[in-house]
Amino acid sequence: MEGAGRDIVSARSEGLVACRRCTRVWPMGQRSCARCGAPLASRDWGSLQRVWAWLTVGIICYIPANLFPMLRTQVLFDESEDTIIQGAVELATHGNLAIAAIILIASVAIPVGKFIAIGYLAISVARPERLRPKQRHKLYHIVEFIGRWSMIDVFVVAILSALVQLNFAASIRPGPAAITFALSVIFTMFAAISFDPRMIWDNGGRGPHKS
Amino acid sequence: MSMTEATDLADLPLDELIACPQCDALYRARMPAMGSRAVCKRCHTVLIAPKTNAYLHLIVLSLTVVVLMVGAVTFPFLGVNVAGFSNKASVVDTALTFMDGGWMVALSMFVVAFIILIPLFRALLVLYVVAPLTLGRRPFLGARRAFGWSEDLRPWSMAEIFIIGCAVALVKVADLAKVEFGPAFFMFAALVVITVLQDINMDRWSIWKALEETS
Known part of the structure; x- marks a missing residue:
């Protein structure tokens, strides 16, 4: 080149x-x-507004996703409802530490980290920041690449609910958190896609001038 | 690597230039040697990556994805049994598990799109775009629009996330019941690997260039 x-x-x-x-x-x-x-x-001047809009609805959807149950499990005559965090804690107490860690990373650490990272990137194009453009661009890359992987928990719920339908012996059904969590992931993906990373580099990292 | 002055770039015809889609750095587009890659110096985005027989590979792999996806939705995917009760689920059952009613139906639609329709549609779009190029013919009608769709849909193709989701779900189920793998499971796993490799290796610049020159 x-x-x-x-x-x-x-x-x-x-x-x-x-x-x-x-x-x-x-x-x-x-x-x-x-x-x-x-x-x-x-330079996409409307992009920051779209980023904030998608990010806001993404965060709003994430709240019920943690308050309502993700899974409704029935084993014999025992019925239980688990939120995302309760499900991970239960896995950990059963000794599946690695799987509990995957769920916690994909469903809590990544979404929350993503909200913060996108917010930071959107703020930082408008004013000089400590992080150099190269580092901010790397952050953007990570957010864009890793954000989709939060969807893993929705697929886990889908697979469990389709598979574990064993009459009264055991059955698993999805809870309302599945949809709000999926929407949160989709909206934050739109937020990341809306962001225009070229703005990071303008004027040596001080952000673009209009005109 | 010559140190071209910035003003020289502006004098070149526009179709000899390439701008990094991630950081807007402007370069003179030079095809690197087969198998090597031209990378943006500023943000390290891969700009051009020509391969020998690239189109043929794309066609073979896309066809394989289509065949595997048809197999993956028709054959049994996973099964469980415990204490005499058993249940089997296909990929479609899994995607439609939220069809109970109300808002959850929307989620089923999303899942069907993310794990079946979008990966399949993207493979078909690539076939539509690349097949005439392989034969040295003029591209089919709307080939540019088709390739644009395939590119725009890329983040929404989530087959690889689904297969990792399967692994997590199976660890959960393993405590509860005995798990059986159907042929569709392996077909789906194979198509995930092919899709991911294809997306990493595809040289988008060459395809756009070919579409521009031949139509």
Whole structure:
């Protein structure tokens, strides 16, 4: 790749607008990519508003996801309801520490970490921050890559509920937290997708100027 | 690697340039040697990664995904039995487990889309886009739009997350009952591996370029 050596220039500073889907560049002002059809925006000014909107509904959905039961388990005449955290604690007390850790990481650590990370990224494009652009971009990469994996608990509930239908011997049904948790994951994925990471790099990390 | 002045980039025709989709760094697009990759110097996003016989591999792998997905939804997936009671669940049963009613139905729709429809649809889109390119023909009608959809849907294809979910669920069930694996389980596991490898290895830039030049 032949580029500008150590001084990397951005398409924006060269008066060009880049397509984020197919990497083609066009003259500034063009509305949509003539190669792949994606809408073009040198910097997506509406993106931060969308990020905050999706993030807010994502966080709101995460609250009932932790308060209501995720699973309703019935073994013989014993019926129990578990929230996400109760389910993980129960697994841990039965000795399945590794599985309990996977559930806690996927359903608690990742979503909460993601709320904080997306919020931080959105705040940090608007004002100078301690973290360098490279580190912030890495954070964005991690959020984008790892966020989808929170869905694992929803699939676990789906598999358990489909599989464990053994008459009165044992049955598992999904609880209302399954839907609110899934919605929380979907909304925060939209928040991450809405974020325009090119803004991290503008003006040496101080954020883009409008104009 | 020559130190081209920034002003030189602006003088080049636009179709010789490439901008990093993640950080907007502008480069002159140069095809690296087969099997090696051109990476953004600033944020390390892979920009161009040509492979020998790339299209043929894409077609074979996408066809395999389609066949495996059809198998994975038709054959038995998992079964359990305990104390004389037994139950079998297919992939579709698993996806439709939230069909009890009310809001949960929406969740079933999401799960069907994430683990069956979107992975299958993306494989079909890639076949539609790449098949004519392999034969050196003009792309089919709407090939660019099709490839764009395939790219946009990428984060929503969650087959790999589902298979890890299976592993977690089976550890939970193992205490309760005896688990049987059906052929669909192995088919699904195989299609997950192929889908992930294909997404990592696909050289998007070459495909866009070919679509631009031939249509």
